[in-house]
Amino acid sequence: MRLLSKTVQCAAKQRDWSRRHFWGWLNAIFNKVDYERIKAVGPDRAAAEWLLRCGAKVRFQGSDRWHHDYNGLPTGPLGRHKIQAIDATESCIMYRGFDHLDGLTHVEEIKFNKCIYIEDTCLEKLSSIENLQESLYMMEVVSCGNVTDKGVIALHRLRNLEYLFLSDLPAIKDKQMTTDRLKTALPRLDIALDLD
Secondary structure (H helix, E strand, O other), X not given: OHHHHHHHHHHHHHHHHXXXXXXXXXXXXXXXXXXXXXXXXXXXXXXXXXXXXOOOEEEEOOOOOEEOOHHHOOOOOOOOOOEEEEEOOOOOOOHHHHHHHOOOOOOOEEEEEOOOOXXXXXXXXXXXXXXXXXXXXXXXXXXXXXXXXXXXXXXXXXXXOOEEXXXXXXXXXXXXXXXXXXXXHOOOOEEEEEOO
């Protein structure tokens, strides 16, 4: 009886692993960067398509409306619609897709809430994009279990960042040192913490 129970548990674990592996593989495909598409439709349209494909929402400059439906993206001349805000709550965006952000020049706000694939390398990549260093002024990182002190400290390169909300980040080990380093690099930064 005990042997049968162990066999059933092993089979259940194998099914769970197979499911996770399948979704991870599928999400990696959703995050693949198509450089030809970026050339064809421009960086904002291509980035919006990537973000919506992965379950995020975007708001374009001059609009209060959040777009979450891939088929509802605005049309018109190339380059007309510029992404101003990204809400990646519970999306499957991951590092491999972050090259989509390279050409964006008007992004002011980004929210990473409950993003299981967001990790330090994502925040390091984000903060190394010159256009975002200039435009981004508000950011949230909430319930992203793979983000450590290293990833948060990398945000110091976002020169115009004025507001940063950090919450439920269990991998942050030294919040005082992390916030001190950010405040030293970005004196105007208002950091709101809820890490306990």
